[in-house]
Amino acid sequence: MAKKPKRKKSERSKIIAQCDKLWSRYIRAKYADEEGFAECYTCRKRDHLSRLCAGHFASRRHLQMFEGRPLRYHEQNTRVQCFGCNIGQHGLQWVFGDRLEGEERGLPRSIFKAIQGATATTAELKGTLHELQLLQTTTPDDWWIQQKREDGDSRTA
Ligand SMILES: [Zn+2]
Numbered sequence: 001m002a003k004k005p006k007r008k009k010s011e012r013s014k015i016i017a018q019c020d021k022l023w024s025r026y027i028r029a030k031y032a033d034e035e036g037f038a039e040c041y042t043c044r045k046r047d048h049l050s051r052l053c054a055g056h057f058a059s060r061r062h063l064q065m066f067e068g069r070p071l072r073y074h075e076q077n078t079r080v081q082c083f084g085c086n087i088g089q090h091g092l093q094w095v096f097g098d099r100l101e102g103e104e105r106g107l108p109r110s111i112f113k114a115i116q117g118a119t120a121t122t123a124e125l126k127g128t129l130h131e132l133q134l135l136q137t138t139t140p141d142d143w144w145i146q147q148k149r150e151d152g153d154s155r156t157a
Contacts, residue, residue: 015125016063016072022132023073027054031080041079041099042092055081057096058111065124066114073128076100077111 009017028049031038036049056062056078062071071077079099085092097108120128 012122012125015122015129019073019125019129019132022129022136023078024054026132026135027075027078028052028080030075038080040082040085042081042085042089042095045082045084047082049080052080052082053086054078055086055091055096057091057093057100057108058115059091062115063120063125064114064117065120066111066117069131070120070125070128071111071114073132076104076107 028038032049037046038049038052039046040052041055056072058071058077060072064071066074066077069075079096081091085095100107100111
């Protein structure tokens with residue numbers, strides 16, 4: 001049987017995959033306490049970071065630029081969520097939006113407006129990757145990130 005030629009991953013999709021990994025780690029570390037616990041943004045359940053993920057207000061498929069960052073990797077558009085809310089409830093976008101609005105008036109609207117804008121270029125994504133790599137080395141929660149590397153950290157929604 002003839003082997004199918006492996007489709008080569010584009011540079012862009014490789015960059016996105018690297019950013020996804022770093023971003024999920026960064027967001028979870030950002031909101032965690034020293035024990036590695038954080039609160040789900042939408043249901044407020046506390047859990048260990050290994051059972052939480054990075055949830056997006058505007059879906060993570062959105063790579064449009066918002067204040068110098070693709071929405072998918074923007075702090076204003078990302079919070080910690082439990083899998084129940086993120087996967088089971090599809091992100092509970094209305095609750096997410098309500099809380100964002102409470103934090104900063106008009107923020108959900110600004111994010112939705114950004115979706116109409118231009119998608120990040122590969123160069124912009126490269127710049128983001130570089131920024132995220134720097135974040136990883138400066139975050140004080142590095143210790144648990146190291147730990148997480150070992151156990152199934154593939155869930156990076
Ligand atoms: Zn939740």
